Amino acid sequence: xxxxxSINECPWCEKVKKYLKSKHVDFEEHNIEENEADRxxxxxxxxxxxxxxxxxxxxxxxxxxxxxxxxxxxxx
Amino acid sequence: MSIYDFVVKTNKGxxxxxxxxxxxxxxxxxxxxxxxxxxxxxDLQDLYMKYKDKGLEILxxxxxxxxxxxxGSNAEVQEFCRLNYGVTFQIFAKGDVRGDNAQPLFQYLTQxxxxxxxxxxxxxxxxxQKALEEHxxxxxxxxxxxxxxxxxxxxxxxKVVARFEPTTEPSALAKEIEQxx
Numbered sequence: 001x002x003x004x005x006s007i008n009e010c011p012w013c014e015k016v017k018k019y020l021k022s023k024h025v026d027f028e029e030h031n032i033e034e035n036e037a038d039r040x041x042x043x044x045x046x047x048x049x050x051x052x053x054x055x056x057x058x059x060x061x062x063x064x065x066x067x068x069x070x071x072x073x074x075x076x
Numbered sequence: 077m078s079i080y081d082f083v084v085k086t087n088k089g090x091x092x093x094x095x096x097x098x099x100x101x102x103x104x105x106x107x108x109x110x111x112x113x114x115x116x117x118x119d120l121q122d123l124y125m126k127y128k129d130k131g132l133e134i135l136x137x138x139x140x141x142x143x144x145x146x147x148g149s150n151a152e153v154q155e156f157c158r159l160n161y162g163v164t165f166q167i168f169a170k171g172d173v174r175g176d177n178a179q180p181l182f183q184y185l186t187q188x189x190x191x192x193x194x195x196x197x198x199x200x201x202x203x204x205q206k207a208l209e210e211h212x213x214x215x216x217x218x219x220x221x222x223x224x225x226x227x228x229x230x231x232x233x234x235k236v237v238a239r240f241e242p243t244t245e246p247s248a249l250a251k252e253i254e255q256x257x
Binding site for chain 2: 007010012013032033039040043048049050051052063064065
């Protein structure tokens with residue numbers, strides 16, 4: 001399952017989510033501002049609390065709205 | 077009066093009594109609120125990751141009373157957001173830590189541990205001293221907080237045992253933290 005780590009009022013997060021929807025990619029949103037477990041998971045994965053983070057396997061991830069990298073990660 | 081009598085607001089506006097931290101070793105630190113990422117935030121986070129399971133808590137109080145220099149500032153638009161300056165310890169609501177509107181907790185802390193000068197062994201000490209003399213000479217007076225990242229170390233019984241000026245890097249606190257844990 002594709003995961004998107006996000007926070008509230010984050011324009012970059014919105015861009016990622018919109019893009020995934022436009023490509024009919026199902027994803028789970030994990031808001032690290034609202035949920036401590038998600039925040040810790042994001043921190044563990046990336047060593048930071050930067051968002052948006054998109055990951056498909058909890059190992060490889062894409063920071064920000066980087067269309068080329070997102071396409072590569074998700075096989076789009 | 078003890079540190080456990082204070083109630084403060086988190087960055088979410090939730091009231092938190094410091095009595096909730098009884099039994100923990102605490103570092104209370106005033107942080108820059110406009111800097112997105114400074115080395116001291118990362119160093120504090122490293123300390124936190126190292127000792128939190130042994131009973132260390134770090135309480136960060138953002139403040140914009142100090143015209144913060146942002147190291148490594150770049151002109152590009154950041155294409156991401158960072159939550160809480162990249163740290164996972166508790167950040168509290170922005171407020172004053174010096175002057176007429178200094179929040180009560182910081183009035184108490186500076187009464188418990190006064191200013192003993194900047195750590196002259198640190199290369200930045202002379203720079204900070206000079207900058208303050210030139211631009212904010214009144215900040216040098218008395219026991220007030222002088223700049224971002226002043227740190228207070230509190231033992232498990234709530235005693236404010238030490239104060240470290242901004243020029244003391246978080247990693248230098250490790251030995252004293254270990255003695256208290």
